[in-house]
Structure formats: structure tokens, C-alpha cells
Amino acid sequence: MTQSIKTLPRLSLSRYAIDPAIFLVATGCIVLLVIGGIVYPSFLSPGYLLQQLQIASFLGVIAAGATLVILLGYIDLSVPSAITAVAVLTTTVGGSSNPEIAVLAIPVGLVGGALIGLINGIGVAIFRLPSMVWTLAINSMLMGALVFFTGGFKPRGVTPPLSITLALDRTLGIPNAFLFWIAVILGVSLLLRRTIYGRYVFATGNSEKAVFLSGIRVRLVTVLTFVAAGVFTAIGAILLAGYANQAYQGMGDTYLMPVITAVVIGGTSILGGCGSYAGTVVGALFITLLSSILSVLQMPEAFRQIVFGAIILTMLLMRRFDRSNR
Amino acid sequence: MTFDSLRRNLRFLIPAVAFAVLFVIYINTHPRGFSTYVVTIWANQGALLVFAAFAQFFVVLVRGIDLSVGAMIALSNVVASYAIAGDGASLWFGILAVLGTGLACGFANGLVVALGRIPPIVATLATGAVYSGSALFLRPTPGGDVNSDLSDAMTYAIGPVPTSLVLIAAIVVVFAVMLRYTAFGLSLYGVGSSEHSAALTGISLIKTRIAAHALGGLCAGVAGFYISMVTLTGDAGIGPTYTLNSIAAIVLGGISLGGGIGGPFGVVVGALLLKTVAALMFFSGLPPLAQPFFEGLILALAITLGSLGLLRVRNRLKLFAQ
Structure with a gap:
């Protein structure tokens, strides 16, 4: 009995080895920086790089939720509308003439995101609908x-001051958004690597049946993961609204592809059960640098x-997903 | 016996009945009633969706998904706006070029998915970006020129029957025969139902996958061609709606996203059902702005109906994947 417990840490030793995918993407980032520096010398100036980190933060925070969902083996295609919905909701509440309501803008936005996640999660976990179609419908x-709701016009509203502080301002010269992202990176990595919940997520991604037979409440884990993803999307949306100082129709539309790509080129298998948030972080940096160049x-x-x-195709082909196609 | 076969075909019968009911309602609410003109307009719109749905169908049949359907359609449509302006031989060559564009795109998808072993969702998301970028490069703003004689021939009616309905019927018959009576058609179902058994039977998974994608691409090419017939222009921005609607149409038509289940009649019924609902909303006075809401609602209802089978599951273990 004690022996089997002793062998447990050996199983997880591999977590300290660097995933080749992360290595590949990190190399890609360096190549992009070199190209950028040659083409446009001020690309390598601290100011410009910090701005890239700031922009990457929004993508990275939203991709945190997508990482969780994809690790479970599902996918969330409701990200674009969820971003727009939360941003519109937050700025609308923030624009209320009653200051007591206006204060609640960010909490309301977060609850809105959680609700969207809850609906996604219930459809996928309880009704067993294919996540891709269900979230697409949502x-x-x-x-x-x-x-x-907005009548097709630009929604009126006021961005909550806190979201502007978080998204635009700097502390000691470092963008607050990036500091916030670092906190998210630590939080999500700990969540995935050091908590029971994280274990459940990886296990469910590998074999839902085995997890169910182990007496774990699979459906609860799945719903919670979708709710968490909704909250991360909401945080990202609130930051984006702060960054643009407004909410507008279609503001989330350009985010679906980068979010999924960031997760996937970062080494997280789209089939679930294998990957890391660190990979997503490097993926988000790569995509931000690429579009900036x-x-x-x-x-x-x-x-x-x-x-x-x-x-993206080249990077995926270089890695060649090893899907056991026997 | 009959009850049994009814139950087996429920996936197809429910949408077929829903479609029949909605079509009757649509004709009755239409201010001009049942006439060749009304049906032609409706069938032309429906045909676009039918072709797009077929582009998705073949890939889904082998347990894939193609998120680049819209981009392939947009690219073929843009090529059509350049290639089929002339007459005679150049016109025929132009049509071949349009269909070839779709076929080539689908073939490339197949190579990436089957040989590159990249999961279809991400692979087609990436190739879709390449295709829609190419379409945008060829035609930054909607425009172009299309042979109007050909367009008239393709979008009007043959006697009382709209040409588009004839086209739909032709394509369904061809595909139904192919899927039912050729080794290739059966191998598509085989790969979709059980990769493992199919491989043991001697079916080449790689070749079948590539062929399924290529055939889907060809259908996307047909859709792009037909769009240019209906709109007389090329537009690089039409992609995203077609991707969404192609998935919605096949789900409505009873095709399983898990692969291996569903047939060409289901595709047609699903696509026409979706089009009829959209047309009904146009006339029912619902705000057009809210249209995506109802499209999403129909898709959600369709898959929720499909999950009713869960109620019969006795062993809870069966609810979980793998």
C-alpha cells in the first residue's frame, strides 16, 4: 500500500520536462523577434515589447478558459459572442445613472460570463450534446x-474605471494587464498541477469512463470547467472593453481563431487530456508577435x-499530432 | 415491422415532416401564394445551402468536421466572378476552373488531415484562413462579371419546375447511388462507423479520408459556382455564414457528427428546412436583426431532440465517452 503511494510522484516527473511543442513555439517567437528587429529596428525597443505583452495578456486570459475546456476534450466556440455580450453588459451597467448600480458593472459582467459558461456546460455535460455544435448554437x-438588444447600433455605456486601470495603466512601467496575466498564469498553473480539480481535468480528458468509474462526479467537473472558462472569457472581455474604452458589436469576432490556435500550437491536444497552460502562454505570445509583425x-x-x-499549419505539421490511428 | 422501420428512420422522418409542414405554412403566408416564381426564388436560395451542406456532409461522414467550407465556397465564388464571364469554350473552361478550385482546396484539406494527422477542427481552421485570405486577395470588394445567359439558364425554371430543384434532384440521385452501390460510398460509411474495422477490411483510411475531403471540396465549388449564378457577383466575405449553416443543415437532416450515420436525402431535407425557417422569419415580421438568434435556437433544438435517446439509457456508463 505504502509502496504504491511512493511510486506516485515518479509518474508525474515528466511534468518538469519541457514539452517539445513549447520549445518549438518559443523558438518561433525568437525568430519573429529577430525578423521584426531586422525589418523595423524599434520593434525590439522595451516600449514596443511591453505593448506586445499588454496585448498578448488579453488573448492569454481568454485562452486560459479555452485551455481548460480543450484539456477536457471539448471545445468552446461561443467565445466571440461571449466576449461581446460581457463587454456590452458591463458597459451598459457601468453607464447606469444610479452610482450604486454602476459599481456593480464588473461583478455583473463576471456573473454574465459564468452564466454563459453554465449553459454551455449543462448542454455538454448533462444533455451530452456535441460541444462544438452546442456552443456554436449558443x-x-x-x-x-x-x-x-442594441438595435444594431453601437451600444452606449461607460467602461468601469477599474477595467481601464487594469487594461491601460502601468505600474512601475509595466502594463497592469501583463501583471494581471502573470497572476492568472500562476493561478491556472497551480490549479492544473497542484489541485485535485486539475487532476480530474486531465483524467477526464483522457478517459471519461475511467474517471466516472473511479467515483468522480464527471458531470460536475465538466460543468465547473465550462463555468470557469466563461469567467475567464468575461475577465478578458472586461479588460478588452477597458482597453478600447468601449464595447462594440463584433468586438469578439476576431478572437476565436487566435484563442484556439494559441491553445493548440502550445501543445495542448485538441482531443483532450494532454497539454499545459504554459504552452498556451507561449502560443499567445507567438500569435501576438506574428500579427504585430x-x-x-x-x-x-x-x-x-x-x-x-x-x-499555423506549418507549426502543426512540424509537430505531427500523434493520434494513435491503428 | 413497419413500426420498426419507422423508428429506425426517425432521424430522417422528423425533419422531413417538419420541413413539409413549414413549407406549407411558408407558401400560405407568402403574399403571392404557390407559383413557379415563388418556388423558384425559394429553391435557388435552398440550393445554395444544399450544396454547402453536401460539402460538410462527406467530411462529417468519415467522422471529420470542416470549418473551411465557407472559405472554400467564398474562394470558388470569387474565382467564378473572374472565370465565367465569357462565352463558348472559355465559359466551359471557366466552370471547370471554379469546380477545380473547390476540388483542390478540399484535396489539400484531405492531405493535411489524413497524411499530416492534424485534427480536422484545427487543420480546417488554418486552411480556411488561407482560402479566405486568397479570396480576399483576389477580390477585396464584392464585384465581378458573370455570364448572364448561363445565370438565367441556371436560376429560372424548366417549364413549371425550377432549374435549381432539378439540379438538387440530380445531385441527390448521383450521391445516393454512389453511397449505396459503390465500394467507395460504402467505405465512407465504414470509415465513419468504425475506423478499426474498416482498416481491417482492407479499406485505406488515408485514401478514403482524402477522397471524402476532395468530394466535399468539389461540392463547395458547386456551391460557389451557384452563388455566382444567383448573385452575379463574387464576394469574399460570404464564408462564415455558410460554415455555420452547413453544420446546422446536416445536424437538422439527421446526420450524426460522430460519423457513419445519415444520407443524402437527410442533407437536402436539413438544408431546405433551414432555408424555409429563415424565409418564414423574413415574412413573419420578426426583426431581421434577431435572425441569428433563431438560427442558433433551431440548431440547439435540433441537437437537443437528438439527445432524447439519453432517456432510454439504462447503464450510466454508456453516457460517457471512451
Whole structure:
């Protein structure tokens, strides 16, 4: 009995080895920095790099939720509408003429995000609907409800001061958004590596049946994960609203692809059960640097899309997912 | 016996009945009633969705998913707006170029998914970015020129029957025969139902997957071609709605996203059902702005209906994957 407990840590030793995927993406980041520095010398200035970190933070926080969901073996396609919905909700409440209500803007936004996650989670975990279709449907419904709610115009509202402080201001020259992201990185890594919940997430991603037979409440874990993902999306949306100092229609639309790509090129298997948030962090940095270089090169939107897709494809092909296709 | 076969075909019968009911309601609410003109407009719109749904169908049949359907359609549509303006031989060559574009895109998807072994969701998300970028490069703003004689021939009616309905019928018959009576068609179902057994039977998983993607791409090419017939322009921005609707249509038509279940008639019924609902909303006075809400609601209801089978599950272990 005691022996089996002693052998447990040996099983998890591999967690300290660097995932080759992370190594590949990190190398990619360095290559991008070198290219950026050659093409445009001020690319390597501290100010510019800090700004990249700031922008990457928004993506990274939203991708934290996507990482959790993908580790479980599901996918959340409701991210774009959820971002817009939470941002609109927050700024609308923040714009209330009653100061007591306006204070509640951020909590209301977070609860809104959690609710979206709860609906996603119930559909996937309790009703066993395919996560891709269910979240796609939720995305569509949210989008329609939002456009109807705002009447198709730019929603009026006031961004809560706290979100502006978090997203735009700097402490000791470092963007608050990046400091906040560091806190999220520590929190999520601890959650995944050092808590029972984290173990359950990886285990469920590997074999839901085995986890169920071990007496773990699989459906509860799944619903909680979707709620957590909704909250992370909400935090990201509130930061984005602070960064743009407004909420607008379609503000989340450009985030679906980068979020999923950040998670996947960071070495998290889209089939679940294997990966890390550290990978997502490097993936988010890579994507932010890539799109920033493409815009520095003043590439037209068409070429940016092509290059974006081609590079991601190349990175995925270089790694060759080992899906046991026997 | 009959009850048994009814129950087995429930996945197809429910949407078929829903479609019949909604179509009758649609014709009755339409201010001009049942006429060739009304049905032609409706069928043209429906045909676009049917072709897009077929593009998704073949990939889903082998347990994949194609998020680049919209991008492939947009690219073929843009190519069409350049290639099929002429007459005679150049017109035929242009049509081949449009269909070839779709086929090539689908083939590339197949290579990446089957040989590159990248999960289809991410692979097609990435290739989709390349295709829609190419479409945007070829035509930054909607425009272009399309042979209007050909367009008239394709979008009007043959006697009392809309040409688009004839096209749909033709494509369904071809695909139904192919899926039912050819080794290739059966191997698609085989790979989708059980990869392992299919491989043991001697079916090449890689070749079948690539072929399924290529065939889907060809259907996307047909959809892109037909869009240029209906709109007479090329537009690089039409992609995303078609990706969403192609998935919604096949789910409505009773095709299982788990692969191996569903047929071409289901695809057609699902796509026409979705189109009829959209057309009904247009006339029912519901705010057009809220349309995505109802599209999402229908999709959600369709898959929730599909999950009713859970109520019959006795062993809770069966609820979980793997």
C-alpha cells in the first residue's frame, strides 16, 4: 500500500520536462523577434515589447478558459459572442445613472460570463450534446440577442474605471494587464498541477469512463470547467472593453481563431487530456508577435490571413499530432 | 415491422415532416401564394445551402468536421466572378476552373488531415484562413462579371419546375447511388462507423479520408459556382455564414457528427428546412436583426431532440465517452 503511494510522484516527473511543442513555439517567437528587429529596428525597443505583452495578456486570459475546456476534450466556440455580450453588459451597467448600480458593472459582467459558461456546460455535460455544435448554437443565439438588444447600433455605456486601470495603466512601467496575466498564469498553473480539480481535468480528458468509474462526479467537473472558462472569457472581455474604452458589436469576432490556435500550437491536444497552460502562454505570445509583425510589414489583410493560416499549419505539421490511428 | 422501420428512420422522418409542414405554412403566408416564381426564388436560395451542406456532409461522414467550407465556397465564388464571364469554350473552361478550385482546396484539406494527422477542427481552421485570405486577395470588394445567359439558364425554371430543384434532384440521385452501390460510398460509411474495422477490411483510411475531403471540396465549388449564378457577383466575405449553416443543415437532416450515420436525402431535407425557417422569419415580421438568434435556437433544438435517446439509457456508463 505504502509502496504504491511512493511510486506516485515518479509518474508525474515528466511534468518538469519541457514539452517539445513549447520549445518549438518559443523558438518561433525568437525568430519573429529577430525578423521584426531586422525589418523595423524599434520593434525590439522595451516600449514596443511591453505593448506586445499588454496585448498578448488579453488573448492569454481568454485562452486560459479555452485551455481548460480543450484539456477536457471539448471545445468552446461561443467565445466571440461571449466576449461581446460581457463587454456590452458591463458597459451598459457601468453607464447606469444610479452610482450604486454602476459599481456593480464588473461583478455583473463576471456573473454574465459564468452564466454563459453554465449553459454551455449543462448542454455538454448533462444533455451530452456535441460541444462544438452546442456552443456554436449558443454563439449564434447570443449574437442575435445582442444585435436585437442594441438595435444594431453601437451600444452606449461607460467602461468601469477599474477595467481601464487594469487594461491601460502601468505600474512601475509595466502594463497592469501583463501583471494581471502573470497572476492568472500562476493561478491556472497551480490549479492544473497542484489541485485535485486539475487532476480530474486531465483524467477526464483522457478517459471519461475511467474517471466516472473511479467515483468522480464527471458531470460536475465538466460543468465547473465550462463555468470557469466563461469567467475567464468575461475577465478578458472586461479588460478588452477597458482597453478600447468601449464595447462594440463584433468586438469578439476576431478572437476565436487566435484563442484556439494559441491553445493548440502550445501543445495542448485538441482531443483532450494532454497539454499545459504554459504552452498556451507561449502560443499567445507567438500569435501576438506574428500579427504585430504582419501589421508592421503593412501587409494587406488578405496576405495576413494567408500567412497566419500557413504558419499555423506549418507549426502543426512540424509537430505531427500523434493520434494513435491503428 | 413497419413500426420498426419507422423508428429506425426517425432521424430522417422528423425533419422531413417538419420541413413539409413549414413549407406549407411558408407558401400560405407568402403574399403571392404557390407559383413557379415563388418556388423558384425559394429553391435557388435552398440550393445554395444544399450544396454547402453536401460539402460538410462527406467530411462529417468519415467522422471529420470542416470549418473551411465557407472559405472554400467564398474562394470558388470569387474565382467564378473572374472565370465565367465569357462565352463558348472559355465559359466551359471557366466552370471547370471554379469546380477545380473547390476540388483542390478540399484535396489539400484531405492531405493535411489524413497524411499530416492534424485534427480536422484545427487543420480546417488554418486552411480556411488561407482560402479566405486568397479570396480576399483576389477580390477585396464584392464585384465581378458573370455570364448572364448561363445565370438565367441556371436560376429560372424548366417549364413549371425550377432549374435549381432539378439540379438538387440530380445531385441527390448521383450521391445516393454512389453511397449505396459503390465500394467507395460504402467505405465512407465504414470509415465513419468504425475506423478499426474498416482498416481491417482492407479499406485505406488515408485514401478514403482524402477522397471524402476532395468530394466535399468539389461540392463547395458547386456551391460557389451557384452563388455566382444567383448573385452575379463574387464576394469574399460570404464564408462564415455558410460554415455555420452547413453544420446546422446536416445536424437538422439527421446526420450524426460522430460519423457513419445519415444520407443524402437527410442533407437536402436539413438544408431546405433551414432555408424555409429563415424565409418564414423574413415574412413573419420578426426583426431581421434577431435572425441569428433563431438560427442558433433551431440548431440547439435540433441537437437537443437528438439527445432524447439519453432517456432510454439504462447503464450510466454508456453516457460517457471512451
